[in-house]
Amino acid sequence: MxxxxxxxxxxxxxxxxxxxxxxxxxxxxxxxxxxxxxxxxxxxxxxxxxxxxxxxxxxxxxxxxxxxxxxxxxxxxxxxxxxxxxxxxxxxRGLLAGAPPRPAPAAPAATPLNGTLLRGTLRLVADADATTGRLHRRLRPVLRAPVLLPLTGLMVAMEVLLAANLPELGRDTWWLVRQPVALVAVFTLLWLSTALHELAHGVSARHYGGTVSEIGLRWRLPAAVMYCTVDNYRYLRTRWHQFAVAGAGAFANLLFLLPFLAWWAALPEGDPTRRVLSGLLLLGSVQALVNLLPLPPLDGYTMLGHALRVSQLGPESGRYLRLCFSDRPAAAAYPRRARVLYLCYGLGSTLLVGLILAALATGLYFHLVH
Known part of the structure; x- marks a missing residue:
């Protein structure tokens, strides 16, 4: 009826x-x-x-x-x-209260290992959400502003100190490159830092009401890194929560370096251990700060998208710029905010990539000359 x-x-x-x-x-x-x-x-x-x-x-x-x-x-x-x-x-779609339940999706086969020897993934825990939930319960007392703000200040001070000592760090890192055993130790620590980076995303997501679907190992030989898949980024309550989850990885990377900075500062210049720590601090800082650049697929790109409340910022910027050349009426039909954001990001990201390439080329040139 x-x-x-x-x-x-x-x-x-x-x-x-x-x-x-x-x-x-x-x-x-x-x-x-x-x-x-x-x-x-x-x-x-x-x-x-x-x-x-x-x-x-x-x-x-x-x-x-x-x-x-x-x-x-x-x-x-x-x-x-x-x-x-x-x-x-x-x-x-089964979205209304009282609607007949939709058939549950078929459970995937229990295959934690996917891919080949050269490229694939390995799921490391059966229930990633429960694992990060346990970590969050243990870390919850320190995930508060009175703790996080002083730590952030210490990390900023660390980067200022390292920038002031950049010549020494550069010389020591070049020395480290020619020390195979020490170099392996440094890269092992940096790999551990990337694992903490991924877990930090998961713990932060749980703190703000998100969920984690998978924790595992992803490899493309010879490289292998951990990953943590966070769901529901876009559905967190505030822009700050989204921003914090995306930035938690770089925060963990820099936090990881603080004890090594204290060790480095306690040693005299020229000490072999200090030289190894110089390389760790420089490479670790580069690892964290590069990840904050607003370029896909880096965390900085995700943070910018959340801050601006834009979906697919990179692809849509490229699409808009192409329309500016191929179909101006279609480009002009975009609302003003979209035109400004896509134009600024398209030109800004292109300029940023150009500056990075120019800086790398300049550094290589001076290294070869000297």
Whole structure:
């Protein structure tokens, strides 16, 4: 039996409480929101108007009340057919409270090892979310501003001190390159730092309400690194939470170096151990700071995307710049904010890559000359 318009508008449907809704994101010329069904992991984009309606399905307001708010905001009242279409979509996707449960996705085969000898992944824990949850419970007392802010100050002071001693660090690092045993020890410590980097992302995500789906080892011989897959970045409550999760890895890298800085400072210049530590501090700092550059796939790029609330910043910037040359009317149709962001990022990232290449070429030139 089909409900009459009056009956339909008196309904008070509600989204399932576990459905995830993202804040507004710029994606190309459009502003969108992401909606995710956590059981299946399925996510899809909706426009601003659709989000306005969906986000108000709280089981308290009737469709008529929501329709009134919509008419006030957008100057148009929804017809019954629009409501039926929206509710059918949400019901089909299993997003409404009380809807029949969707079939659970088939459990993947228990194959922690994927790939070949030359390239692949190895899942290291059966339940990554539970593992990071245990780590978070142990570290929670220190994940507070009174602890993190002084540590951040110490790390900034460390980088200033290392910058002031850059000539010594450079000479000692060049010496280290010719000491195979010491070099292996330094790279082992840096590898451990990358593992802590990945776990820091996971612990930070758990601290702010995110989830972790996998912790493992990824290799492309001869390189092998740990990875930690954080889900639900886009659905965290605030921009700061998203920013903090993305930046937690570099924070862990620099925190890892602090004890070695104290050891380095206690030794006289020219001491062999101090020279090894110089190499560790320089290479470790480069590892952390390079990761903060706003270039994909680095963490700095993710942080910038969260700060600007932009999805696919790099690809969409490239697409917009191509339109500027090939289809100017289409490029002009972008909203002003999109035009400014994509133009600035496209030109800025190109300039940044050029400066990095120029700096590397200059350093190589002077090294070969001298």
């Amino acid at each position: 089909t409900a009459t318009p009056g009956e339909l508008l008196s309904h008070r449907p509600a989204l399932r409480p576990d459905i995830l809704l993202s804040p507004a994101l710029l994606h190309g010329p459009a502003t969108v929101h992401l909606i995710k069904e956590p059981d299946s992991g399925a996510a899809f984009e909706v426009g601003v108007k659709e989000y306005f309606l969906i986000s108000r399905l709280d089981g308290v307001r009737s469709l008529g009340e929501i329709g009134g708010e919509y008419a006030e905001a957008f100057g148009k009242r929804l017809a019954e057919a629009h409501w039926q279409q929206l509710l059918k979509l949400l019901g089909t």
